[in-house]
Amino acid sequence: MTLPNGLTQEAAGQAAARAYELDRRHVFHSWSAQKALTPMVITAAQGCYVWDGAGHRLLDFSSQLVNTNIGHQHPKVIAAIQEQAAKLCTVAPQHANDARSEAARLIAERTPGELNRVFFTNGGAEAVEHAVRMARLHTGRYKVLSRYRSYHGGTETAVNLTGDPRRWPSDHGNAGTVHFFGPFLYRSQFHASTEAEECERALAHLEQTILFEGPQTIAAIVLESIPGTAGIMVPPPGYLAGVRELCDRHGIVFIADEVMAGFGRTGKWFAIEHAPGVVPDLITFAKGVNSGYVPLGGVAISPDIAATFDDRPYPGGLTYSGHPLATAAAVATITAMAEERIVENAAEIGARVLGPGLHELARRHPSIGEVRGTGVFWALELVRDRATREPLAPYGGTSPAMTEVVAAAKEAGLLLFVNFNRLHVVPPCVIGESEAKEGLAILDQVLSLADKHTV
Template structure:
């Protein structure tokens, strides 16, 4: 097929996620390597979002491809109840990466079903039904994960599941209260959450689910004392702390897992994306030893045909080994520091940049109409004039590929990016921000 044929056939037959179907104009990708991909006309694009913040190792990783091929030659599939070397190996590797309280892994196909199973296990283990999650969150699009999700992508599922309660995020930039310090902010959010848990009936709350650092809803990095404060609430009331590490896991924030930035041990960790970088879909949840022991004698009412798919697990083993071999955390921290400081320069230079937030290679630029009032460039949940689409178009004209959400532009490149590559790409962002200041405010 030619690039044009692929595009027209896709548009005619393939439904695209989170979109009106009319007017879609996908790039047909012919080849891809490292942080770049090419269309059928030979134009090179830079992947500055790691696709959907999952392609941490970039395109064309030979170690992962070889591991998949080897697994194909052995067998592609045996059911979850059989022993498969790649499945057993990856489960052990993940437990070895986790804090010492963690015990076992339940594998899923992706992130949404990781969260589905995480909350099911928390409910079975505690015998309680309520689940807390935050407004500015995305946890997946299936029914349970979609109800955990707090942002507008949940609306299509409503009225939602009874007992799914939302609480406010530690989103200091948009908080009307002016705090004396980050610590004071952390204390405030934790105290409000404690109050809300009590009002909801603390004995009925099974789990608090959080993206450790909020991803798609704006790289919201909590104050240092926030997660330990939530941990204490969980301990005080017997609630399971579930960290959704689907985006933040596997090096994205400069630590192997996002929660390591806050010195807490979760009860359940959901993961997907970076475990295989999409070379084969895979997700799962890691549960504490205590929860694992509970299911020694109690029926685990969870199951998937493809739980721990051998191909996915083979990709996962190679991928996790690659992170270590490539010293990926060192690169994330080194290049991440450059990213953060360039973004801070943009915040000082441009009227349209209200805030920038970055940790590791996980970053967002929050666009505003007015820096003083912080009025967002587009209203929450709406963009009637398609402004963010136009901004993406300006970046795309420069072959800088990423995505936006609300009034934010994300820069989350593959973790293998070099400083030189990053600086080259940020020149394009600089140009586009100058245009926004001139034409969009």
């Protein structure tokens, strides 16, 4: 058997054994207790599949870290990286280069409103850091508001904005960040019974938070347009418009974090487009902009904020801002997504296959408390008890039941993205109907294990 990368299974197995040995000897992993790790070695990838060190093929329902929107090893992106490497591998960011210029143009064409200037970073956390810095300098204010149940990155400001337990070890209460509750009807903090009530009460709560914190002290509100790692909670109609109105009323910058939800993931180029007419002041992006083939992120900037730095230097930069290899990959990715109608495919697969299929699973499996999502961006909320909504794993942790389900899925050939008590169904945007149904069939099989833990 030969893998997509040309290696025989035997050669791939030998390489995998060596990679694992060196990994455990020398690599320090993120978000992990190092001694307990037994990382899976990936030896090859193609389209919506990856191959592990033993040669087993797995359907990638995780898109790795929800970033390989265009799938693995897309030939047009690989060719663009190779061509750029032969032409100009790297250049300092003070110099213009054609890859960065064209990537900025293509991104600006797709952002809502007039967010026509782009500052490039190496990833999503840096994008959030710089967006917040821009907002603070633009307003002359310092505080930044973000919601609980959110993730914005692992750097200092970004992790303090984050609203999940990964923030706690780095949160000393001195980062100028304030958290509030966003709308989440399934686990409502507002005793709401309808989406309309949840929206109204969540906006009232945010307005109160602004008033009690002092509007004149608040530089920005940072929101994931659709929260990702925290649970894929699609905002109710009117919520993002309400946030925009509150920001306008109080002179607060609205930052839409599209690092995970952007570039086709939700069936639109940007998730904020699901709220028609809502245009943020800044958009942060990364991941899907080039599917992580080369690290890249950035900030799309409104004319008003960009003008702040027309005659005043922006005090920030990176050696690799707009790196030619990364931006060439972005150009190829965006071009291929447009030519191959990949964003439209994500919308169609979500509406016609994944959404109905997941809701059908919920009808058969008592362990599924709720199905949420759009496009190729879905979450299954697993519970012990549908009546009480007790989660199958505690907030901030895992459980033997979740571990059993995930292991069974992997054994059956399905790679999942998991957080606490949730299974996230987030395959590449290029996924076809047969592949989506293959993943749903495996989920149907392994969810019977979760059902055994229900009451």
